[in-house]
Amino acid sequence: MGQVEEARVSCIDLLTCHRELLVSTLRSIQCLLDNLLANRFFCEEDVEIVQRTVTKPNQVRKILELVQCKGEDACEYFVFIIYKIRDAYIDLQPWLKEINYKPSRDMEEMKVVNTDPISRYCEKQRHEMSRDTSFIMSYGQQDETRLEDLYTDTVMELFNDANESLGFIQSLNQLLGEDGVFNPQGEIIYVMGDAGVGKSILLQKLQNLWSKRELQTDAIFFFKFRCRMFSIFKEAEQMSLRDLLFKYNCYPDHDPDNEVFDYILRFPDKVVFTFDGYDEIQEDIDLMNVPEVVSPEDKANSLQLLLSLLCGKLLKGSKKILTTRTGIELQSRVIKKKVVLRGFSPDHLKTYIKLQFKEQEHRDLVSVQLDASPHLCGLCSTPLFSWIVFKSFRHLHTMHDTFHLPETSITLTDIFLLLSEVFLSRLATPASPLLKKSTRCTSETFRVGLRPLAGFAKLALQGLERGSFLCSQEEISECGLTEDDMALGFLRPIHEFDASDAPATFEFIHITLQSFLAAFALVLDKQTSGNSILKFFTECSRRRDPCCLPLAFCTTGFVKPREKRPFSTNEHLQFTNLFLSGLLSKTQASLMGLLVSPVLLKKKRALLKAYLSSSVKVHLEGLPCHTADGEKKVHVLPHFLWILRCIFETGSKDIAKMTAKGITAGFIKLGYCNVYSGDCTAINFVLQHRQKLLGLDMDNNNISDYGVKQLQPSFCKMTIVRLCVNNLTDSSMEVLAEELCKHKIVKVLGLYNNNITDAGAKLVAQIIEECPQLAVVKVGKNKITPVGGRYLAMAVKKSASIFDLGMWGNSIGDEGAEAFAEALKNHPRLTNLSLAANGITSSGGKCLAEALKENTVLRIFWLVQNEMMDDSAPHWAELIQANTGLSHLW
């Protein structure tokens, strides 16, 4: 035996000595009884005696009495059970440590079976979680793919409460860890991302890793919820936290004493929650005024339970990951950390192609087509869209002799038409394998599939109109859809909301597909006046406010009743508008002309054209603008971007021209508007028709190199190019250098916080040298070393226009500093320079101070966060006394 034996403390004495502690702390009595019985320390009668005893402490007393009567071995085995099943006897682990318990060799050989309800529940949860998360849904139910065969990492960026980037997360383990926590008191790990960027799949992967014990966490419970379910529970339905956890997740069997729930209440830090799709909550505002839930025993409305969990009023300290569409802001005080999903990087996309296509021939074919179209690459950075494109490609390629992805100007409407074509092609009689593959005829597929397509479209529109993502069997039948139609793949059944045997509920396989079909319904609709196609446009332009969700409740406890909103965001409606624009485009005219009367189609197209042609102008007129340097500046809202997206879908040059004319401001700020690379095609589509010069600020978006490529034709008009915090690499610098040096009109170039290295810095230096009007350049927080620093310094030396250069947060070091010292001597114009946080030591500092004695122009100089020692201070003191033009030295 270990220390216990060495000290010759018998276990009988131990149990006597610590009896009080054991009586007050010991739980999971059944597990003790099961093992004592199985190993014949107890007989059936002993077990019955214990079970007949009324309270838990008395049961423990009885067990202690009995084991002590049975002798030293029984007592030692009793302690051994507590030692072996840590989870069940977690409170007694410190005691075991205190008595320095180590089991004897004989004891180590004895069997202990874990019949503890808590451990059994954990196992059950892991088992069910693994079953539920191992497959990614594909087309309908018929074609599921294993998660591990398709899951590809995506770009995950951390942000602080001021929405400043804190860098990227490299692995899912970091999501639950401490990286990027800006508010330790906050309870929520807030994950944001655009439609289809992979929020649900990210959670699924996390759940799957946990189920296989591959996630680095000590959490032993995991509860997953989709937020939309909270809208489904009946308003009047009151439920307890226990119901919410067990009825709608995994149920604890064999737990007569509620030990699992008690454990969860006592150790909330052992619990992970995932709540997917916070934007999908269709809250009833009246509920918000009901008092908050603070006791786990209270019954309450499910939404209140959710909010109390999220705010930490219930199960404080549990880990909670909440996902939502971009644009839904929560108050920072409830957020622990913030992660934004950015979709596939070019490398991720390559990996995903490999996973999607097993045959090298297909991989090559797809890669060639993608390489030829940066716009398609941009679209495919959203996993949902690449999934549709690749799946459709595979399907159509196997069905038909030739199939190529649509070329250059593919739109989102094209992508969803492709998906619908694949679904509807199931209606076609399969060709005999011996026959040559059939020739693809999209219009025929749609013509044959019109009845079910119209049925699904009607169902989708009805759902959007009443604010629901779900549909019942009854509603499906009312739309004329049959069981065979259900097999096409548009809908999938959902089981998770009905704890009872309620009839099945269905949802569209993705919300964007519901939006697409709703748009289809608007186009097909013969009954109502054409005007009704614009109803969602009107609604979206009215609801311009950034969304504020029920978590106001967490901090204020009271929210004023507002207009009842079916969805927390209007993105679904915006998508419907976008698809409507695409379906009514000239490109789709021949296909749609087969499905709708050409006269009606023409009427609807004219209405849309009239609306879109003026909507940018109207939007801009409604915004506050200010004039600076004789130029009108306006900060647009995300709705502006949606209008541009719609205009691009129409493919109409006329509308684009009229829109370009309507942009009267000389400077447009699109910062924080959630612009992604695919949007740049739409922006370019309009801007290329602009006659006048323009300043464009696109800071803090996600446009990436694909986006810059798409904007290429528009740079000839841009005097201000701000692309800070946009995930750009040197490849974007090539495009910028080529365009900006060709047109030489740029005045401001913002590239702060991207991924520019020395090669990119060389190109920026070229822009500085060759653009005679360039006054402001921001290249801080990139990856520029002394080599790049030298290029930039040399360019600054040659430039007579540069006025403000920001280099903060690179690593140009002393070598870079010396080069800048050279550039500063007698520079005619540079007034504001930041070399802060660049690893410059006293030696570099000395050179800079010396050089500044010959400079009377520099006013503001940032040098903080370098590595200069006190020995450089006299040089700066001397410089200040020498009374150069320097007014601010940091």
Ligand SMILES: Nc1ncnc2c1ncn2[C@@H]1O[C@H](COP(=O)(O)OP(=O)(O)OP(=O)(O)O)[C@@H](O)[C@H]1O
């Ligand atoms: N990391 C990934 N690896 C492979 N495929 C992915 C990944 N993320 C998403 N997908 C594909 O994209 C589809 C849509 O993803 P998902 O449902 O997670 O998006 P979402 O961000 O939750 O969208 P929404 O906000 O509209 O609900 C998935 O069904 C899957 O096919």
